[in-house]
Amino acid sequence: EALMDAFSVKYPQISLTVEKLQQYMLTMCNKRSEKRQWCDDDNEDPLTKKTVIEDRTYHRLGNLMFILSFGPVHGQVRHIDHMNPNLQICLYMSNHCPSTIIYATEKDDDDDDPTGTSIDSCLDLLHHWEATTTGCSSGERAHVPFPIQTLLTTMGDVVLSTKPYAKYFSKAWQTLNAHLANFGRLYQPVSHSLFLQECDPGTTLIAGGANHVHAGPPAKGPRMFAFAIGIPEEPTKDSCKTTSGGNNEDDHAVHRHKRETAVDDLVDEENDGEVQYSPALLHIDLCCMLFGMLDF
Numbered sequence: 001e002a003l004m005d006a007f008s009v010k011y012p013q014i015s016l017t018v019e020k021l022q023q024y025m026l027t028m029c030n031k032r033s034e035k036r037q038w039c040d041d042d043n044e045d046p047l048t049k050k051t052v053i054e055d056r057t058y059h060r061l062g063n064l065m066f067i068l069s070f071g072p073v074h075g076q077v078r079h080i081d082h083m084n085p086n087l088q089i090c091l092y093m094s095n096h097c098p099s100t101i102i103y104a105t106e107k108d109d110d111d112d113d114p115t116g117t118s119i120d121s122c123l124d125l126l127h128h129w130e131a132t133t134t135g136c137s138s139g140e141r142a143h144v145p146f147p148i149q150t151l152l153t154t155m156g157d158v159v160l161s162t163k164p165y166a167k168y169f170s171k172a173w174q175t176l177n178a179h180l181a182n183f184g185r186l187y188q189p190v191s192h193s194l195f196l197q198e199c200d201p202g203t204t205l206i207a208g209g210a211n212h213v214h215a216g217p218p219a220k221g222p223r224m225f226a227f228a229i230g231i232p233e234e235p236t237k238d239s240c241k242t243t244s245g246g247n248n249e250d251d252h253a254v255h256r257h258k259r260e261t262a263v264d265d266l267v268d269e270e271n272d273g274e275v276q277y278s279p280a281l282l283h284i285d286l287c288c289m290l291f292g293m294l295d296f
Helices: 002-010 018-036 122-131 146-154 176-187 251-266 279-294
Strands: 051-054 058-069 087-092 101-105 190-194 204-207 213-215 223-232 240-243
Touching (some): 018 058, 018 087, 018 204, 018 223, 122 176, 176 279
Antiparallel strands (some): 087 223
16 A cells, blocks of 8 residues: 555556556456456367366455565576466566566477376376486486386375375375376476566566466566456356367366366365475475375
8 A cells, every 4th residue: 555655646647556456457367267268278188179168257366466676686486386276467567577487398299209298197297207318328218116106106196185294295285196287397398488578567467377387587677566366256067068079978078177176176275376386396395295105
C-alpha cells in the first residue's frame, strides 16, 4: 500500500491501486484460460489421441508481491516451481525489463534417442540414466546399480507420507512418479531458451503451472515488476472431459494427466510455487530418498 501511495503522489493523473492490479491479473488469467480451453497437446495420450479438457475460472490471487532491484542482479538458476493447476503472473512495471527466461528441453519421439524423451516417471528416468554415457572417451554407457533399478521399477507409486525415510522431505514428495511428473524435466538437456530482451511497462507474462523450466533473468540496472499466483476454482466433474481422435475408447487418455496431478490430490496445501527444484537440488534430494529407501 505504501508503494502505491508513493506512486500516486508522484503521478496523481494515474489512478493505480493494489485492487486494480489484482483485478487486471485475474482478468488476464481468465482470458488465457478462455483462449486455450486447456486443450494443450501436452495432455494428449499417445495411445488414444485423446485430450483432457478442463474449463477453469481463476477467482483469486496468492503470493501477490512487488519485486524491486536497485542495481544489477544475477539471473536465477533454471528451475521448476510446483504450481499446477495455478498460474504464475508477472506484470512488468518499469522500463527495459528483461523477461523471465523459458527453457525448452530436448523432447522428441525418436526411440533411438531415449535422452530426448520426456522424463516424468521412475521408468523414464531409469531409461535416461541407462542411455547416458559416463563421459569417458570410450563413450561407455552408464551402469545403474541393481538396487537402484529395483527401486525405480517397483517403488514409483508408493505413497511416501507415512514412510520414515521421507520424514524430513517436503509434503510435495507424495510418490516418486508424481514428483518426477512435476520436476523430471529438469533431467532433460536444454535445447534452447526463450525470452524478451526488454519489456515495456504493462507487459504481462503468464506461465502455466505445469512442469515449465524457467529462471529469472539477469538485469543490468534497476527494475520493478508485480508477481502473483492465479488460483482457479475447482473444476466440476462435468467440466473435465476427453476428446477422441480415434476409435480406441480405453481410459488410457487420462492416465498421464492423473499421474501429473496426483500430487495435487494428495497435498492439502496450496501449490503456491514455494516448492521448487533446480537440477542439482532435485538430483540430490532424489538420491537421498532412494538411499533412505535402501535402509528400510
